[in-house]
Amino acid sequence: MRVLFVGGTGLISSAVSPLVVSRGHDLTLINRGTSLKANAPEGARTIVADVNDTEAFRAAIKADVAAHGEYDSVVQWIGFDPDHISRDIETFSGITKQYVFISSASAYETPPGFYITHEDSTPLTNPYWKYSRDKAESEARLRVAYGETGFPYTVVRPSHTYARTDIPAAINSWTHPWTVVDRMERGAPILMHGDGTSLWTVTDHRDFAFAFVGLLGNEKAIADEFHITSDDVLSWNQINAAIASAAGLDPERVYEQTVFIPTDLLVRFDREAFEGPIKGDKANAAIFDNSKVRSLVPGYRPQHRFEDSIHESIEWFMEKPERRSVDAAANALYDDVSARFLRGVGTMFS
DSSP: OEEEEESOOSTTHHHHHHHHHHTTOEEEEEEOSOOSSOOOOTTOEEEEOOTTOHHHHHHHHHHHHHHHOOBSEEEESSOOSHHHHHHHHHHHTTTBSOEEEEOOGGGSOSSOSSSSBOTTTSOOOOTTOHHHHHHHHHHHHHHHHHHHHOOOEEEEEEOEEEOTTOOOOSSOOSSOTTHHHHHHHHTOOEEEETTSOSEEEEEEHHHHHHHHHHHTTOGGGTTEEEEEOOSOEEEHHHHHHHHHHHTTOOHHHHHHTEEEEOHHHHHHHOHHHHIIIIIIIITSOOOBOOHHHHHHSTTOOOOOOHHHHHHHHHHHHHHOGGGGOOOHHHHHHHHHHHHHHHHHHHHHHO
């Protein structure tokens, strides 16, 4: 099977790409070649091109097809703008048997109307996060294209998927994940939305990869949508405790240094930082029915649990000092928000 990944070296795809190659498929990656998460796997072909330069991108695709033939599957890992997806529909029409769009489980109804999310019954309505609304609109354009021209799309909605290069705390720096561990070590305040008891599903990217690769080239996946998650459902307090324990810290002490702030108040402190990622996502229960993807990939049984995998992450960060960078701007924000909140609480009871 000939597969093209647009992107392919990110946090999630860094597990998918080597699995595709190991199963004997012909994998080509097209990206700018600047990923900080992972390198292209050995055995994959790489095309360096800027996906945002439509003319250059299409020229690179045309040359690749001329040299190696059309695609069985194209996977768009880095599509966030509906207009980008519309351009992809034009670019890949007639040269692929399947176009897979990586959407997001955050596009589902927020807050959820039912505690378990299912692809065919949970609507896509998130009023709090433009990122999620753009993903939903991108999906809608693919469905229109299928209805008008038969464009062969498949939608995949990951939820919170992690790799060893990540430390998935509720409130942490995306670009400098060690920040939350550094704060735990220093005894600095750890921000938490609500009381930390809302339930959240975390998925190891290696488990995601197994199910995802089972959808590639699968005719039954055409014109359909799937989420792929594990069954590892934890509260945010449990997630923080697991991070602390893996880092050799006392989870009880970390709990004591946690500042629990109502979500709406967090948003008032900093709307840009907290409205979408927290109120529009992590503050809500995220539990998923995976029966649909298992119907097409019956062997999908997640093998990794967060309480074990987080040890791999901590070990990876400890291997090289430069990996343990901290986010100065995020630290300043967290210190400011916690101080303002605690001052307000102190005033209420003085």
